Amino acid sequence: MGSQNSVRVRFAPSPTGPLHMGGVRTALFNYLFARQKKGAFVLRIEDTDQTRYVKGAENYIIESLRWCGLEFDEGPVQGGAFGPYRQSERKEQYREFADLLVEKGHAYYAFDTAEDLDKARKEAESQGQTFSYGTGSRLSMSNSLSLSDEEVKQKLEAGEPSVIRFKMPDEVVDVEDEDMIRGKVSFKTSDLDDKVLFKADGMPTYHLANVVDDHLMEITHVIRGEEWLPSMPLHVLLYKAFGWDKPVFAHLPLILKPQGKGKLSKRDGDKLGFPVFPLKWTDPESGEVAAGYREDGYFPDAFINMLALLGWNPGTEQELFSKEELIDAFSFDRVNKAGARFDPEKARWFNHQYLMKRSDEELAGLFGPFLIEKGITPPAVDFLSRIVALVKERVSFVHELWDQSFFFFVAPESYDSKVAKKRWKGDVPAFMGKLAVFFKDWNGEWKAEALKEEVSSMIKAGELNFGAVMNSLRLAMVGGSFGPDLFTIIEMLGQDEVVSRIEKAVDELGG
RNA sequence: GGUCCCUUCGUCUAGUGGUUAGGACGCCAGGUUUUCAUCCUGGAAACAGGAGUUCGAUUCUCCUAGGGACUGCCA
Numbered sequence: 001m002g003s004q005n006s007v008r009v010r011f012a013p014s015p016t017g018p019l020h021m022g023g024v025r026t027a028l029f030n031y032l033f034a035r036q037k038k039g040a041f042v043l044r045i046e047d048t049d050q051t052r053y054v055k056g057a058e059n060y061i062i063e064s065l066r067w068c069g070l071e072f073d074e075g076p077v078q079g080g081a082f083g084p085y086r087q088s089e090r091k092e093q094y095r096e097f098a099d100l101l102v103e104k105g106h107a108y109y110a111f112d113t114a115e116d117l118d119k120a121r122k123e124a125e126s127q128g129q130t131f132s133y134g135t136g137s138r139l140s141m142s143n144s145l146s147l148s149d150e151e152v153k154q155k156l157e158a159g160e161p162s163v164i165r166f167k168m169p170d171e172v173v174d175v176e177d178e179d180m181i182r183g184k185v186s187f188k189t190s191d192l193d194d195k196v197l198f199k200a201d202g203m204p205t206y207h208l209a210n211v212v213d214d215h216l217m218e219i220t221h222v223i224r225g226e227e228w229l230p231s232m233p234l235h236v237l238l239y240k241a242f243g244w245d246k247p248v249f250a251h252l253p254l255i256l257k258p259q260g261k262g263k264l265s266k267r268d269g270d271k272l273g274f275p276v277f278p279l280k281w282t283d284p285e286s287g288e289v290a291a292g293y294r295e296d297g298y299f300p301d302a303f304i305n306m307l308a309l310l311g312w313n314p315g316t317e318q319e320l321f322s323k324e325e326l327i328d329a330f331s332f333d334r335v336n337k338a339g340a341r342f343d344p345e346k347a348r349w350f351n352h353q354y355l356m357k358r359s360d361e362e363l364a365g366l367f368g369p370f371l372i373e374k375g376i377t378p379p380a381v382d383f384l385s386r387i388v389a390l391v392k393e394r395v396s397f398v399h400e401l402w403d404q405s406f407f408f409f410v411a412p413e414s415y416d417s418k419v420a421k422k423r424w425k426g427d428v429p430a431f432m433g434k435l436a437v438f439f440k441d442w443n444g445e446w447k448a449e450a451l452k453e454e455v456s457s458m459i460k461a462g463e464l465n466f467g468a469v470m471n472s473l474r475l476a477m478v479g480g481s482f483g484p485d486l487f488t489i490i491e492m493l494g495q496d497e498v499v500s501r502i503e504k505a506v507d508e509l510g511g
Numbered sequence: 512g513g514u515c516c517c518u519u520c521g522u523c524u525a526g527u528g529g530u531u532a533g534g535a536c537g538c539c540a541g542g543u544u545u546u547c548a549u550c551c552u553g554g555a556a557a558c559a560g561g562a563g564u565u566c567g568a569u570u571c572u573c574c575u576a577g578g579g580a581c582u583g584c585c586a
Binding site: 012013014016046047048049051052110112114117121128129130132161163165182185186187188191192193195196197198199200201203205206207209210225226227228229230231232233251253254256258259261262263309310311313315316317319336337338339340341342343345346347348349350356391393394395404419423466467468469470471473474475478480481482483484485486487 | 512513514515516517518521522523524525526533534535536537544545546547548549550578579580581582583584585586
């Protein structure tokens with residue numbers, strides 16, 4: 001076992017495309033556990049299937065985890081004492097372990113072609129059954145158990161393609177394991193088949209590679225998705241066959257789609273308009289683009305917080321957790337067994353909470369590029385920060401700041417007709433003209449409070465409807481019935497701009 | 512079909528034999544606000560069904576139903 005029993009966990013994705021948010025959550029739970037136990041978090045790339053390799057996927061995975069703030073201690077980029085960290089680079093070692101199993105009588109060679117297997121499956125299917133390569137059928141297939149030693153030797157020497165299969169015990173035994181999340185889980189070997197461990201192309205399958213590497217890398221806890229639960233007994237048997245200590249397993253519940261049946265997929269995101277991937281991904285083959293949380297404006301800590309609460313809860317009413325708090329509070333016995341439906345609305349809410357926590361200065365800095373995109377030169381940081389402070393509680397994303405604050409940068413181009421119809425009538429238009437003059441002639445300090453006081457007394461003196469005037473004035477300033485405190489806007493806009501906007505409104509809406 | 516896993520408000524969930532079944536998101540209503548948003552208050556909303564065990568089941572057991580995963584020389 002590992003030196004001084006320290007915890008070592010790994011996240012072992014396959015570089016077959018962008019990392020799904022479910023994968024990110026798996027990485028997160030591994031990370032939280034490792035950090036809490038002062039252990040190591042390892043990234044291992046499971047690229048034993050050359051046919052499914054997708055260019056850029058590994059990079060994407062690494063960048064995604066970095067964006068999420070899940071830094072690992074060992075991995076393909078920075079290396080470590082247990083490298084290499086790509087299975088393709090560990091290729092040589094697997095054959096010898098597979099052979100070892102054959103020697104020990106726990107595995108055997110099989111020569112059946114893909115066509116043979118296909119045929120067997122179809123045949124079984126036509127009889128309403130499912131073909132299983134295992135104790136009941138292996139003697140009727142082509143392998144080192146059914147063939148004579150001579151035949152086997154001949155085939156092997158002739159270089160005939162062959163795979164190595166695990167030999168399930170002939171006697172029925174119960175394979176049990178204590179899962180950190182599910183407790184006791186048990187399978188009967190009679191229900192299991194002889195899985196391929198080593199492929200004809202010279203590469204191991206996931207099952208062999210994962211067990212060998214987890215052992216060699218001294219992984220103490222295997223934390224992975226529930227989709228691996230059915231192969232748990234095979235892995236347990238593999239550890240036993242090798243005579244190795246097995247790690248502790250934890251199978252995480254799945255993340256389900258917001259509506260309908262099944263697990264969350266890319267299609268759900270397209271359909272309901274939310275990302276399924278941490279980062280934007282452009283498929284190198286088709287050029288198809290998939291949205292990412294980062295590009296959609298989510299903060300990484302909000303994303304992580306939301307993910308952590310999907311399947312785990314602290315048992316208290318706290319919902320907002322920093323990464324450090326998560327590390328501290330996380331526990332497998334508070335991870336749910338049932339799959340969790342993803343709720344895009346709540347994801348939004350999390351982001352809103354995190355946006356509110358950000359300082360105005362930081363948000364102003366993030367807002368700048370959006371202004372430039374609109375052709376506006378961002379004002380000084382302290383001024384932009386004041387604007388952000390006024391509107392940030394109305395948005396969930398930085399990019400939404402524009403819709404709530406555009407009027408600080410440009411005069412409204414149109415006026416909400418419903419508001420105009422309701423407010424801009426009677427004595428109001430004429431009064432607006434007076435207001436323009438009033439503001440123009442104002443000699444005092446240009447401050448919200450003083451201006452408000454003056455305008456209020458003017459309204460009273462003229463016996464006008466307070467709401468109608470205020471809303472009309474707002475209409476002139478922002479173009480509608482929204483936005484922060486009116487006189488704060490007026491103060492920030494400045495005397496000339498305010499006068500010009502009122503004149504423009506009188507011009508367009510009538511005076 | 513087979514194997515395994517799962518089942519509390521629409522959703523995420525608390526609950527570990529006796530609770531008015533709690534919180535959050537969303538939704539609705541009222542209040543605050545010159546508007547909108549925030550905020551505050553309130554509201555509707557759940558133990559899948561059936562048998563047991565028990566003085567008493569959301570909680571324990573079994574069955575049924577439903578959901579999910581797996582069932583590749585993919586991971």
